[in-house]
Amino acid sequence: MSPFLFWVFALLTLIFGAAVVINRNPVASALSLVVSFLGLAALFMSLNAYFVGIIQVLVYAGAVMVLFLFIIMLLNLRAEESRRINWLASAGGVAVALILVGQIFSVISHLKIAQNPFPPLAGSTTDDVRNIGALLFTNYNLPFQIVGVLVLVATVGVVLLSRREPR
Amino acid sequence: MITLGDYLMVSGILFAIGFAGVMLRRNLIIILMSLELMLNAANLSLVAFSRFRVNSIGLPDYNAQVFVFFIITVAAAEIAVGLAIIVALYRARQTTDVSQISQLKF
Numbered sequence: 001m002s003p004f005l006f007w008v009f010a011l012l013t014l015i016f017g018a019a020v021v022i023n024r025n026p027v028a029s030a031l032s033l034v035v036s037f038l039g040l041a042a043l044f045m046s047l048n049a050y051f052v053g054i055i056q057v058l059v060y061a062g063a064v065m066v067l068f069l070f071i072i073m074l075l076n077l078r079a080e081e082s083r084r085i086n087w088l089a090s091a092g093g094v095a096v097a098l099i100l101v102g103q104i105f106s107v108i109s110h111l112k113i114a115q116n117p118f119p120p121l122a123g124s125t126t127d128d129v130r131n132i133g134a135l136l137f138t139n140y141n142l143p144f145q146i147v148g149v150l151v152l153v154a155t156v157g158v159v160l161l162s163r164r165e166p167r
Numbered sequence: 168m169i170t171l172g173d174y175l176m177v178s179g180i181l182f183a184i185g186f187a188g189v190m191l192r193r194n195l196i197i198i199l200m201s202l203e204l205m206l207n208a209a210n211l212s213l214v215a216f217s218r219f220r221v222n223s224i225g226l227p228d229y230n231a232q233v234f235v236f237f238i239i240t241v242a243a244a245e246i247a248v249g250l251a252i253i254v255a256l257y258r259a260r261q262t263t264d265v266s267q268i269s270q271l272k273f
Contacts, residue, residue: 003168003169006169006173010173010177013177013181014177014180014181014184017181017184017185017204018184020184020188020197020200020201020204021184021185021187021188021191021192021197021201026194026196026197029196029197029200030200033200033203033204036204037207040181040207040210040211043174043177043211044210044211044214047174047214047215047217047218047227048218048227049214049217049218049227049232049235051232052210052214052232052235052236052239055236055239056207056210056239059239059243060203060207060239063243064203064242064243064246067246067247067250068196068199068200068246068250071196071250071253071254072196074254075253075254075257075263077194077196077263089191090191093187093190093191094187094191096186096187096190097183097184097186097187097190098183100179100182100183100186101179101180101183104175104176104179104180104182104183105176105179108172108175108176108179109172111172113171113219114170114171114172114175115170115171115172116170116171116219117168117169117170117171118169118170118171118218118219118221119219119221120221120225121221121225121226121227122224122225122226128227128229128232131226131229132229132232132233132236135229135230135233136233136236139230139233140233140237143237147237147240147241150240150241150244151240151244154244154245154247154248155247157248157251158247158248158251161248161251161252161254161255162251162254162255
């Protein structure tokens with residue numbers, strides 16, 4: 001992938017990720033999250049991880065986002081009325097996040113291998129679905145089944161939580 | 168030339184944005200969205216390392232991508248349960264503002 005496209009999608013991801021936090025209206029935040037995740041899916045595909053990129057679009061931009069929008073509509077949330085922002089607390093939160101970025105930056109700039117470009121791949125790497133599937137059903141068979149049970153438990157738990165109490 | 172460090176930096180900044188969102192916002196739904204941003208930042212660095220560790224036959228390290236698959240699955244289950252808890256909380260208290268939910272007992 002050309003560096004230009006990398007920076008386009010990286011900036012798309014980061015700007016709309018910041019818009020999620022900054023927007024006052026929850027619907028606008030949810031839609032910014034979709035754009036951010038689409039940019040992230042493009043970054044995954046730039047790393048030759050086509051399966052993960054497709055899953056990202058299907059699960060996040062498809063399922064999770066519909067869930068968020070449904071809940072926002074269901075709860076009838078309005079944009080937060082512009083109450084006074086506690087500037088001291090906000091500055092503290094932003095400062096901690098900036099310190100985190102600074103630390104990550106210093107670690108990456110001292111890391112020798114982080115300055116290396118990516119090594120070339122063999123000719124065809126588009127069959128990554130087959131490779132991931134083979135790993136999933138051999139080395140990671142037990143975790144795969146445990147995740148299946150987890151999804152079942154989550155389904156039952158959601159039904160139980162959203163059920164109205166019988167009076 | 169795009170290096171591994173560029174992807175890790177994007178991932179780190181995305182994580183910091185999600186972290187700031189969890190600390191700054193008071194709406195529970197936005198806090199859940201920020202949690203998703205942090206999980207996806209971790210996914211991005213996992214995929215970048217997967218592409219960086221090319222094995223002897225020229226394929227990326229697919230173990231990391233299996234990890235990402237698991238993270239996405241668990242995150243989807245977490246979001247479903249979290250939103251169900253928010254709906255139950257909204258029925259009881261008519262708010263999703265964490266500053267008004269400061270007591271364990273209703």
